[in-house]
Amino acid sequence: xxxxxxxxxxxxxxxxxxxxxxxxxxxxxxxxxxxxxxxxxxxxxxxxxxxxxxxxxxxxxxxxxxxxxxxxxxxxxxxxxxxxxxxxxxxxxxxxxxxxxxxxxxxxxxxxxxxxxxxxxxxxxxxxxxxxxxxxxxxxxxxxxxxxxxxxxxxxxxxxxxxxxxxxxxxxxxxxxxxxxxxxxxxxxxxxxxxxxxxxxxxxxxxxxxxxxxxxxxxxxxxxxxxxxxxxxxxxxxxxxxxxxxxxxxxxxxxxxxxxxxxxxxxxxxxxxxxxxxxxxxxxxxxxxxxxxxxxxxxxxxxxxxxxxxxxxxxxxxxxxxxxxxxxxx
Numbered sequence: 001x002x003x004x005x006x007x008x009x010x011x012x013x014x015x016x017x018x019x020x021x022x023x024x025x026x027x028x029x030x031x032x033x034x035x036x037x038x039x040x041x042x043x044x045x046x047x048x049x050x051x052x053x054x055x056x057x058x059x060x061x062x063x064x065x066x067x068x069x070x071x072x073x074x075x076x077x078x079x080x081x082x083x084x085x086x087x088x089x090x091x092x093x094x095x096x097x098x099x100x101x102x103x104x105x106x107x108x109x110x111x112x113x114x115x116x117x118x119x120x121x122x123x124x125x126x127x128x129x130x131x132x133x134x135x136x137x138x139x140x141x142x143x144x145x146x147x148x149x150x151x152x153x154x155x156x157x158x159x160x161x162x163x164x165x166x167x168x169x170x171x172x173x174x175x176x177x178x179x180x181x182x183x184x185x186x187x188x189x190x191x192x193x194x195x196x197x198x199x200x201x202x203x204x205x206x207x208x209x210x211x212x213x214x215x216x217x218x219x220x221x222x223x224x225x226x227x228x229x230x231x232x233x234x235x236x237x238x239x240x241x242x243x244x245x246x247x248x249x250x251x252x253x254x255x256x257x258x259x260x261x262x263x264x265x266x267x268x269x270x271x272x273x274x275x276x277x278x279x280x281x282x283x284x285x286x287x288x289x290x291x292x293x294x295x296x297x298x299x300x301x302x303x304x305x306x307x308x309x310x311x312x313x314x315x316x317x318x319x320x321x322x323x324x325x326x327x328x329x330x
């Protein structure tokens with residue numbers, strides 16, 4: 001039996017209807033990919049393979065990646081990444097049966113380094129080294145209000161979060177009527193966070209925040225923006241995408257803690273079953289009651305010697321998440 005064919009498209013605007021039926025989360029949908037492509041063009045290619053029983057899709061883009069981001073030192077190399085080109089913790093593919101294998105075979109013909117990020121696979125893919133990347137921190141929602149959520153916490157944790165809320169009494173939260181209202185002041189807050197990030201993948205341009213279909217809530221003091229959070233929904237989950245804050249005011253107002261609490265409040269009030277709080281600052285998110293949702297990575301190289309080194313030293317590319325034993329709830 002012949003293998004399914006693979007179509008490679010150069011623009012998200014050319015994706016067929018079948019693409020959205022195969023995409024398993026919002027970031028892989030056509031509307032999202034079109035917005036990302038307009039704001040952050042980075043050599044995207046779109047792979048789709050169909051058969052009578054399955055349809056598989058994948059997105060690749062080009063990036064100079066610090067392959068030692070999770071280890072000592074720094075080494076930036078050109079890499080083809082299978083992922084969503086906006087630094088979110090979701091896979092840039094969905095593979096089913098033989099159509100998925102057809103796309104994988106096509107990807108393995110790529111020249112140079114190839115990296116599949118934020119994979120949901122728990123075993124190695126054929127021809128790829130297998131490792132781990134930053135996990136997502138998720139919270140199962142089982143409360144009807146933020147007060148109820150806080151009251152289920154042990155006293156030590158409840159005291160700290162209530163103290164943060166008290167510091168926020170002078171903060172006003174305003175939802176942007178449209179993403180186009182996102183301006184240079186808001187963007188500078190995002191840039192602050194990016195600059196402090198221990199795991200920089202890519203800095204998104206301001207146009208991403210202006211055009212991506214998501215909700216942006218801004219924290220203000222005397223109508224001056226000091227922080228923001230960008231969130232979106234997928235099915236019954238609230239997803240925290242990006243944020244920004246003025247670090248010189250962080251301790252005074254507990255800005256970061258109040259950003260997290262605001263996201264939790266949004267998820268509870270929306271009736272979500274879970275909240276995805278992202279892939280960094282694991283310690284403080286575990287003190288909210290979060291758990292790890294593991295993510296994996298897969299890597300290969302077209303050069304035989306380089307691929308041998310990738311296979312042998314994949315642990316250098318991998319991230320080992322810290323372990324916590326917080327007993328947050330009663």
